[in-house]
Amino acid sequence: MSPATLDVALAWQGICEARRQNWDAAAALTLAAGQLRVWRGGAWQAEAPVTAEATALLDSLLPSSATSGRFVIAQLGQSLDGRIATITGASHYVTGEASRVHLHRLRALVDAVVIGAGTAFADDPQLTVRHVTGDNPVRVILDPNGRVPATSDVLQRGDAPTLHITRHPLPRETLGAHVESLVPDGAADLTPSALLDTLAARGLRRVLIEGGGQTVSRFLADGQLDRLHVVVAPLLIGSGRPAVSLAEIETLDAALRPPCRTFAMGDDTLFDLALRK
Template identity: 35%
Template sequence: MTTTTPPGTTTAEGAAMLRALELAARGVRGANPLVGAVLLAPDGAVLGEGYHRGAGTPHAEPAALADARAHGHDPRGTTLVVTLEPCNHTGRTGPCSEAVLAAGGGRVAYAADDVNGPAAGGAQPLEAAGVQCVRGLHAERSRRLNERWTRCLAEQRPFVTLKSAQSLDGRVAASDGSSRWITGDDARADGHRIRALADAVLVGTGTVLADDPRLTARPRSGEDTGPGPGSGPLRVVMGHTPVPADAAIRGEGFLRFITRDVTEVLGELHGRGVRHLLVEGGPRIASAFLRAGVVDEVFSYVAPVLLGDGAPAFPDLGVGTLADAPRWELDDAGGPAVVRLGPDVRLHLRPSSTAP
């Protein structure tokens, strides 16, 4: 991978950017870019660090400034090293450019320009106020970290996470249709954690009729985060079969799309402000999103159980020969790609960067 070191960049800033990239990878993929930041004293000593932990939480820059203050450091005259240009936008949080100015920072070294129109351009007010800005430090690494998020911006669609729980032989239900529970408590709790990070969670009408899910995000205590925007993910159903009037999924925050067209659903959800969609099934819905080529990551929970002639996790993919099979690779950018959860294993996968 090409490494870019702009003229005038110090060794300490280069090391801090590598650390900031490591921190950024810990963040939540999907609705926002992955961003990390490290605050340096004039002598290059690290004063604070932070990363963006998800929508509505402090951005990386204010998090690093807060970390420095918590350790008794004055941020005036410091250098902020950050993996993405500080934003210049007021959303759930204020502009990072203003936070840097308010802290009295003297220099900002960032990796890549922000390509998100409403948030871009934070370097301009910083430079206008006399803050020195250095661009391009490890820019390619930052772009690779956020390439799928960037593509979703360009395509005007949500980032799509696919979640599946299956047996060792790739089945999501036994031959009699029973499927509760293939995985154990730890895996299901982890699945609820992932669900809580999404803007919306989607299933097909077949899953609604078979399982009558609530699709709320519940911690181990079993208490719902609550339905509707702002308190939990939107609950989305797609398909032609009617949803029963007494279905558990109904209520505030429930959306239904009478279509099997994946592109149509993604466009409608994007128009409603959904930037991160979690697809939970059933199998035919999962396969439809995979066939459309819009799945950006997969969390696959595999249980050590064999079901034989049960329902396959991903039917009808249209793969006629091995050469045509879509390839996936382990994704450890945001943490371990393989995690043991009680008796089960979770795989975190991304589309392969190489051809089959």
């Protein structure tokens, strides 16, 4: 009997299985009910015909799941003119439905999802996996100045364990039982590398930096990202909160030009940037 077509459901199964493997060996592993051979780094070969949608899914996500050790990916959904929200912080929604499913897939592939205080304050997001099958990651809120109110859903709803990293811990009794406050010792503890060390020490080695622009930019500037997924939607916001902002450069020789692949995502385009081999 010839093997069934490899569709999106089977491709997603293979990607989730890849995320749970030990990729220290260089040999290919057989996943997705024997239909998919995957190599460390995300190269793959199928035993059966693969649908176009499943091919795009495997190409865009296996490089982020067939990896060992620490892995950090960031994603931003931006307009054509590089904005992730209006000036008042409205961001629902810059990107389309397919891109939101993609974001939920990224959440399902990591141990922890990190957001900055600006996003927690503006969006109060759930940061859970709802559009696909998978487990909710630990939520990490970077809120050094204690700007995020105790009444926020993210500090009240027990959908996922939550780390509130702040110099101004809120009274324990005002927070949900799922929330732990972590108080940094000093500025050094808040560098992206120190924050990732803190998470790794808790077994949270695969991390998604979900925004906003300032938070992603800090991790990018510090050289802590393995991959960056920028989803560009065909709209012009005109002004508003910027996506990536880095230190000024004088000539384009100094611009970052990482290896990049693109994928259609509904009306949006995903730019998958490999920042580290």
